Amino acid sequence: MTASQDTAGGVPASPAWVRRPASLARAVTAELVERIVRGVHPPGTPLPPEPALCEAFSVSRTVVREAVKVLQEKGLVQVRQGAGTMVTPPAMWDMLDELVLSATIAEDETLAILDDVVVTRRVLESDMANVAARVAGPDVVERLGALVDRMDELVADHVAYADVDRAFHDTIMQASGNRIARGVVRALENQVIHTARYTGRTERALCVASNRGHRRIYERIAARDPDGAAEAMFSHITEAWIVRRTGAADPVRLRR
Secondary structure (H helix, E strand, O other): OOOOOOOEOOEOOOOHHHHOOOOHHHHHHHHHHHHHHHOOOOOOOEOOOHHHHHHHHOOOHHHHHHHHHHHHHOOOEEEEOOOEEEEOOHHHOOOOOHHHHHHHHHHOOOOHHHHHHHHHHHHHHHHHHHHHHHHOOHHHHHHHHHHHHHHHHOOOOHHHHHHHHHHHHHHHHHHHOOHHHHHHHHHHHHHHOOOHHHHOOOOHHHHHHHHHHHHHHHHHHHOOOHHHHHHHHHHHHHHHHHHHOOOOOOOHHHOO
16 A cells, blocks of 8 residues: 555545645755854855755755755855855845845844844835925825824724834835835835834833824924924834833944
8 A cells, every 4th residue: 555545534645745845945945044044054164065955854956956046046155166055144145035034033132133124114214204294295194193093092902003003104105105115114024023022012101102203203294394204203213112122232233
């Protein structure tokens, strides 16, 4: 009797390959990304040779080669003639890549990577708030006011509050018309939004304080005050992160 015929109750069992991940190369890539970020394979050292990787993951050379190709695209390795596949320094890694960013966050006890996410957000969003204060129409201003009022009603429900919070920020980003900056912010947010170390503390008092920051931003946009809107956004993003942040390390990257 074959493996596919070895059944319980007469139902054929699935072949072993069906029960493997849908994409073996993707699974191998994800594991190698984690190993490189953790330092199992340090920068400047070669990845294990193909036969060793094939044996370690029980996959074919084709799968290993596809995984290495993806690692190259993410900037984690370089294939050097005669030297093998070398792990690159972190400065060469694609930090907007979901696998790379999530693995780096998981290994970063200092929270420096999340600090950098916040710094990037506040630079881009403060500029977009500046533009929104100059170009937003009455409908945008009305929507921002409605979102701020709605968040006042949701301060005891941090999950629902967070959804409206994101809508508030996205309304400003869309109003600015800067699709590149919005795309970068949304990519970063989508990768860290469910990370406990990023969401941090969520009690009611923090939602109340956060929405005071939103209201200041809304008021400056409604008043057509570009500099005031940019400053309010910069301060809000910084202050909201500092109170959520639970790391012991000094957030020196946030200082300006």
